[in-house]
Amino acid sequence: MATNRTFTMIKPDAFEAGNSGAILKMIEQTGFKLIAMKITKLTSEMAGAFYEVHKERGFYKELVEFMSSGPIIAAILEKDNAVADFRKLIGATDPAKADVGTIRKLFAKSISANAVHGSDSDENAQIEGGFFFSHLERV
């Protein structure tokens, strides 16, 4: 069933570079509403659990180290067609392949340090939002 919510993280590279405000502005200006948001720092265990689906991939260790290397912002966002529209706004995983005007084209440093996360399905949006937020922490 399609839902109107997605989940995002501003990753350690973008947070450290001071790009969180600019990224949140782009997100709001594209019509997404903030439903839940927090600044936090993942332990390597938490990052490993979040990205468990990629456990067998060659980049898993690097990804876990990177995602636990500094603070992040986690958020649940709401908009019609949220998952697909947000993937369009962030652009391709590899910033070299991301369309002009996308968040990753503007702010990502590499395929690993690529500024933002965006859920790839309604099911994962729900699981990932639940990883960070209780029902009391969402509006």
Ligand code: GDP
């Ligand atoms: P996404 O849905 O666009 O975030 O991409 P994936 O779900 O395929 O991968 C999850 C995250 O793993 C990406 O956002 C990157 O941070 C990282 N990643 C994906 N592919 C690679 C890769 O080939 N090399 C490295 N170093 N990191 C990768």
